[in-house]
Amino acid sequence: MAVGGSSDTFPKLLVRNAAQFGNHAAIRHKDRGIWQTWSWAQVLDIVRAYAVGLQRLGLKQNDTIAIVGSNRPKMYWTVMAAQMVRAIPVPVYADAVADELSYVLSHAAVKIVAAQDQEQVDKLLSVLERLPHLQTIVYDEPRGLRDYDQSRLMTIDDVIANGRALLAADSSLAARLDALIDSGDGSDASVILYTSGTTGASKGVMLSARGCIDAATDTVKFDKLTENDVALAYLPLAWVGDHYLNYAQGLVAGFCMACPESPETIEQDLREIGPSFYFAPPRVFEALLTRLMIRMEDATAIKRSMFHYFLKIARKHGEAILIGKPVPLSGRILYAIGRMLVYEPLKNVLGLSRVRVAYTAGEAIGPDLFIFYRSIGLNLKQLYGQTEAFLYVTCQPDGEIFADTVGPPAPNVDVRIAESGEVQFKSPGMFMHYFNDPAKTAETLTPDGYVKTGDAGFFDQKTGHLKIIDRAKDVGRLNDGTIFAPKYLENRLKFFPNIKEAVTFGDGRDFVCAMINIDLTAVGSWAERSNIAYGSYQELAAHPLVYDMVGRNVAAMNASLAEEKVMVGAQVRRFLILHKELEADDGELTRTQKVRRGFIADRYAALLTAFYSGAKTADISTEVTFEDGRKGRMSAQLKIYDLSATQTPADLEKAA
């Protein structure tokens, strides 16, 4: 096992990996239908040439270079090459629209942009006049770019070839590059990751090389990752999760990152690669399970009953077997048969056969969902983290897994709960400061150097693990004083397979209301089975039977809330199903797919008014943004569904 060791920057780690694991696969990418592999030695060779090429384009120490694209080897090599010349890479979300892109690029004052393809180059060219610092755009895929004005454009292949030619022509250049790598210091800024902007304009989180490597070293040891592990690098490059889990851990442990062929083929690529380390947000696990269940509905009766029987066995014994607790022999035997007939084939279909450690984070995961994956033998764990911490704040150690907690503090992380209920931490990977934003930095740090997460949480008495309830500033109160934790309610709603997204309102109101997005896959399949015809999301969402079905789900949640003392008053009394799916392009979700409640409240103010005026229907007309940036309008009349509150046992007694 290789961990950080004496290397305090990523280029030094790359040099070490090339020496130590020379022929081991470092990166793979499926191209033209075939998995191409580059070893650590090859990657070092390419990155050295690339670094020299970038230097020639004028990239110097402390300059910034943006990376806009999906997970491709050349995008990762850009990060490595930039770090090699002690410049600072700034990955940007590939699906950011031109305005978001220009904000980040101008804020970070980037000199060079590495773009994946024509789509990204077009976006860049459309905002060029807003980017005075930008000198050159280098790109990966030349397709469609041939007739562009090439004065500021260059292919990455050419940059690398130039670097190679320069290295060959001048033998002292290699030595100078070695010296530059050696001169790299742990206190160098290693990367700037822009936050997704859940809370307004995104901020550039600066992370130091030493911090990144120390944090990754801790978790690599924690999960015993080695150079023989494989991860599928499919998460957005700009997200801390990808930079941490794949890039940083990959370099620290020396494992292989496999880049999918395209964003649409991730599922097939997952099956082909069979990663041993896997991360996915809860919604991915949920989507997998939903699709699985739908396919089981269509299976033959024998298969279906076998599936359900062995799932029952798995629920009973799976968790105990996974963590090595004693299980009666009969249980072991049944589980072994189940493994052969159901669990392993199932994991194989999902591409999860070889997963040794899997994590989920970002949102609360439904207990049923979490237990399902663990019971079939997938070592799924939760972590809690944020960009400012370079990901990990807490994570669940093997053997101490609970669906409703996010685990104890990660190694070397100090977590405390402030008097306000806010979670605060201090960690090795903690950020240096926000880029060019001292005011925000001061706001986020406490005087004694802890980072405020902005999340409300508490340590569970029984387990000592951290529980997160909601964003601290989102927790509000109803007029009668009941605590209103919107995300807590929304998550409970989203645990129902029919409900994809929910937004609740109640702070400073008399009761709680909810706007709901149905899950088109689940409800669509139900509609098909029930012979309900529909032409669009809008039509299906407005169907009375769909309303009734969702109404039953909401009532079920209300019933379970009635059992929790503090939440009784927070039952959802009115809801409606939105006529369109919430979209990041319309600003309703962040790029990491979290709902922006405040924005939605403004945008759908008419619906909120209707909720609290007692109206039975509400008219709404909204502007929608298409993928290519054009805008259109969408209007609808929405029904509002009323629910009576479930009585608590105490209330019933009183009544009697």
Next chain:
Amino acid sequence: MRSPDVNDVLLKVEGVSLAFGGIKALTDVSFDVRKGEVRAIIGPNGAGKTSMLNVINGFYHPHHGSITFKGKTRARMRPYEASRGGIARTFQNVALFRGMSALDNIMAGRTLKMQYGLFWQALRFGPALREEIEHRCRVEEIIDFLEIEAIRKVPVARLPYGLQKRVELGRALAMEPDLLLLDEPMAGMNLEEKEDMSRFIIEVNDYYGTTIALIEHDMAVVMDLSNRVVVLDHGVKIADGTPDEVKRNQAVIDAYLGVAH
């Protein structure tokens, strides 16, 4: 877009007439297609557009007139001669092998380029295997080009219409044609699919340098795509020129919008 060479005529249609019994489908139509250009043939329903395409690829034989392709004049040509000669086409109603995967459908487009027969291919051994790998490489390039990686192994019958059209284009491209005939490539598509398809047509022309003759009745699409446009109405050529010239042509406006008599 590549600028086509004015002097380099790839296909020349001269005085072509075609009739089915008493119905005159085409009457004395002449035009040419220059190497490297995108040439559109437009006209209202029943104008004879598809008939024209069928004449070009040898499916119909004109009663009068001649077709000159790559310098060779022919009165009669059979469809397989046309495809050997480097003419590929797609159809107005998708004509794919519905049970086969997208990949196999596009591979089928390589058939004419294969040296080894059924026997060797079935054995999948030695040179036949090497040949298959070579062809597969070319097909994978097309798959990458058309951005259909995700549906490579999906039977085409299960694909939405827009994607089926794209697979069909892929199969035509697999023949590495000199002239690509597209019969209403955007028919029945929604706006987004139309834009995608337009982009692919431009890119095929740009990247592979393939000469394209396309039929379309959606005027707006054609005007943006093509270098030159032929307009047919009731089997007669009523205009021929750049999109701008055609747009201003009174006969064209009348044919499309109708005139008060």
